[in-house]
Amino acid sequence: MHHQDIAVDVVVDIYTRILRIRRFEEEVARLFRQGQLPGFVHLYIGEEAVAAGVCAALTDEDTIISTHRGHGHVIAKGGDIKRMMAELFGKSTGYCKGKGGSMHIADFDIGMLGAIGIVGGGIPIAVGAGLSAWYTNSDRVSVCFFGDGAANEGSFHESLNLASALTLPVVFVCENNQYGEFTPAAKAMNIEHIADRAVGYGIPGVVANGVDALEMYRVASAAVRRARGGGGPTLIEAKTHRRGSHAEGEEAFLGGQTYRDEAETAAAQAKDPLLLLHTYVGENNILPQNQLEALDAQITIAVQEAVDAARNSPEPAVETVFEDLWL
Amino acid sequence: MPRKTYVAAIQEALAEEMRRDPRVFLIGEDVRIGVFPSTRGLHAEFGDKRVIDTPISELAVAGAGIGAAVTGLRPIVDLMFGTFLYLAFDQIANQAGAMRYMYGGQTKAPLVFMVQNGAGSSAGHHHSQAVHQFFMNMPQIKVILPSTPYDGKGLLKSAIRDDNPVLFLHSLALGGKRGDVPADEYLIPIGAADIKRAGNDVTICAVGPTVYTALSAAKTLAARGVEAEVIDLRSLSPWDKATVLESVAKTGRFVAVDESFPVCSAASEWCATVAEAAFHHLRAPVQRVANKDVPMPFSPVLEKAVLPSVADVIEAVNKTLV
Numbered sequence: 001m002h003h004q005d006i007a008v009d010v011v012v013d014i015y016t017r018i019l020r021i022r023r024f025e026e027e028v029a030r031l032f033r034q035g036q037l038p039g040f041v042h043l044y045i046g047e048e049a050v051a052a053g054v055c056a057a058l059t060d061e062d063t064i065i066s067t068h069r070g071h072g073h074v075i076a077k078g079g080d081i082k083r084m085m086a087e088l089f090g091k092s093t094g095y096c097k098g099k100g101g102s103m104h105i106a107d108f109d110i111g112m113l114g115a116i117g118i119v120g121g122g123i124p125i126a127v128g129a130g131l132s133a134w135y136t137n138s139d140r141v142s143v144c145f146f147g148d149g150a151a152n153e154g155s156f157h158e159s160l161n162l163a164s165a166l167t168l169p170v171v172f173v174c175e176n177n178q179y180g181e182f183t184p185a186a187k188a189m190n191i192e193h194i195a196d197r198a199v200g201y202g203i204p205g206v207v208a209n210g211v212d213a214l215e216m217y218r219v220a221s222a223a224v225r226r227a228r229g230g231g232g233p234t235l236i237e238a239k240t241h242r243r244g245s246h247a248e249g250e251e252a253f254l255g256g257q258t259y260r261d262e263a264e265t266a267a268a269q270a271k272d273p274l275l276l277l278h279t280y281v282g283e284n285n286i287l288p289q290n291q292l293e294a295l296d297a298q299i300t301i302a303v304q305e306a307v308d309a310a311r312n313s314p315e316p317a318v319e320t321v322f323e324d325l326w327l
Numbered sequence: 328m329p330r331k332t333y334v335a336a337i338q339e340a341l342a343e344e345m346r347r348d349p350r351v352f353l354i355g356e357d358v359r360i361g362v363f364p365s366t367r368g369l370h371a372e373f374g375d376k377r378v379i380d381t382p383i384s385e386l387a388v389a390g391a392g393i394g395a396a397v398t399g400l401r402p403i404v405d406l407m408f409g410t411f412l413y414l415a416f417d418q419i420a421n422q423a424g425a426m427r428y429m430y431g432g433q434t435k436a437p438l439v440f441m442v443q444n445g446a447g448s449s450a451g452h453h454h455s456q457a458v459h460q461f462f463m464n465m466p467q468i469k470v471i472l473p474s475t476p477y478d479g480k481g482l483l484k485s486a487i488r489d490d491n492p493v494l495f496l497h498s499l500a501l502g503g504k505r506g507d508v509p510a511d512e513y514l515i516p517i518g519a520a521d522i523k524r525a526g527n528d529v530t531i532c533a534v535g536p537t538v539y540t541a542l543s544a545a546k547t548l549a550a551r552g553v554e555a556e557v558i559d560l561r562s563l564s565p566w567d568k569a570t571v572l573e574s575v576a577k578t579g580r581f582v583a584v585d586e587s588f589p590v591c592s593a594a595s596e597w598c599a600t601v602a603e604a605a606f607h608h609l610r611a612p613v614q615r616v617a618n619k620d621v622p623m624p625f626s627p628v629l630e631k632a633v634l635p636s637v638a639d640v641i642e643a644v645n646k647t648l649v
Binding site for chain 1: 352354376379381382384386387388389390391392393394395396397398399400402417418421422426427428429430431432433434435467469490491
């Protein structure tokens with residue numbers, strides 16, 4: 001990695017975002033295994049470099065839209081892990097007061113316009129956030145995270161074309177984690193790079209190493225600059241890896257069937273964005289080991305506090321099913 | 328009072344609201360030219376930024392409206408024909424209506440989806456369906472369908488000012504209909520019905536073009552001494568149950584006239600509500616008059632045969648009189 005031009009505080013910031021996502025999700029995985037979390041949980045472990053690198057390139061006013069695999073995006077944009085954890089427990093203190101859950105976390109105060117549970121469902125909404133910036137002559141940029149699966153949805157095509165036709169400030173970030181649920185991306189499309197589709201919309205398409213958070217930061221910064229300057233949208237394809245399951249506990253509905261061989265899983269696990277950046281930080285003397293350990297300990301404690309707070313939070317009152325309706 | 332067409336009244340509502348609030352804008356395919364003339368001429372006054380032509384991409388345009396609404400604007404998304412809403416279903420059903428609730432009240436989506444609804448121009452199945460009943464089934468989407476120029480203007484202005492997603496349906500069949508429209512500003516509240524004809528013998532509930540079918544039937548029935556009360560619901564979600572139930576308490580008879588596919592039609596919902604809440608007032612079973620249960624045919628003769636007719640309404644009323 002040759003990223004010596006990226007300022008030290010930026011590297012530390014990105015490293016912190018990745019670590020926060022990782023420790024949060026490791027705890028979520030534990031809680032799910034213990035049967036403490038209702039519903040579905042889709043983990044982002046192995047893909048953290050994308051959210052962390054991209055969000056580090058954004059201002060607080062810039063907006064993002066996320067997916068069913070959305071915890072990482074919320075944390076990377078500056079979300080409160082206490083309110084996130086409480087939402088995963090379905091508690092009244094959660095971001096959505098227990099009405100959204102893991103797949104529907106939003107924080108409008110930090111420009112996190114929501115995780116969308118429908119594959120490809122968020123892409124048009126991100127175009128609308130870009131339209132809004134253009135309409136109000138704001139220099140806000142709209143970023144849309146989605147997966148390789150969403151790139152085969154009609155909404156992807158319509159949205160990229162619309163954003164291009166209207167020259168809107170939108171950055172489309174395709175997280176190609178190689179799998180759409182249990183189907184390999186290579187079986188779902190006959191092209192090597194989803195970024196190549198950008199040609200069809202007359203916008204730049206960039207392939208990036210989605211394991212390398214600093215490369216993601218660099219590529220995203222360029223796309224954000226272009227969008228902010230009135231140059232229109234960019235499609236970034238981050239080549240990344242889903243280290244684990246599509247959804248936690250998927251063995252239960254796979255019924256003994258497998259879809260990935262062990263060698264491939266091992267290879268995916270070896271490409272660890274946290275380890276890669278950790279090595280970079282060490283080799284370049286960005287933070288001394290004791291400070292790295294202190295950071296990790298601090299995040300681990302914060303995650304534990306979030307779990308404790310969530311457990312001790314009240315369930316939503318049943319009457320609240322009739323709240324947050326028409327204004 | 329000035330007399331205006333239904334289309335002109337809608338156009339006036341759009342222009343007035345766009346003048347009043349700079350956050351209001353129009354977006355959709357050919358809104359600049361105005362395929363249905365309700366958006367025609369607005370570009371000349373408001374320009375490229377507030378009258379935005381888009382590619383034919385209903386899903387993306389609907390979603391873009393939502394994204395703009397949750398970031399502070401008040402879009403009017405014109406998707407042309409009601410049937411084109413099917414292409415945007417995910418954005419309306421999964422996102423627009425649910426976002427506020429799903430995110431625990433953190434946001435609101437003040438936007439209007441505007442489409443033509445129903446038959447009458449012999450355009451075949453893909454351009455002649457009434458779609459309102461699908462959207463009545465979706466939580467937290469307001470649905471309105473005015474029958475007169477006066478109601479159209481007043482309801483559209485309310486829809487644009489509403490902080491929730493509203494589906495504003497207008498009827499191509501009624502586009503040229505003229506009526507009184509006051510020069511002074513007025514609003515019609517969403518959810519309030521209007522009794523278009525008073526009567527004591529039978530309640531006929533209708534919406535959009537079927538209001539005229541019901542009124543024609545009422546005229547024929549009056550010649551026989553049967554006085555029908557014709558309620559124009561105007562809003563389908565939320566709908567004015569109180570006015571309907573009050574009328575049924577008086578008449579003891581209920582006929583629902585609705586241009587929908589009959590299964591789970593708007594008429595089905597009205598009848599179910601009346602049967603549940605006003606059973607003891609009823610002197611006869613409730614009656615539904617909806618489309619025949621077939622796709623929309625092209626031939627003017629066949630199209631007419633599929634839609635609720637005056638004769639259908641009279642027959643249904645007769646069943647309540649035995």
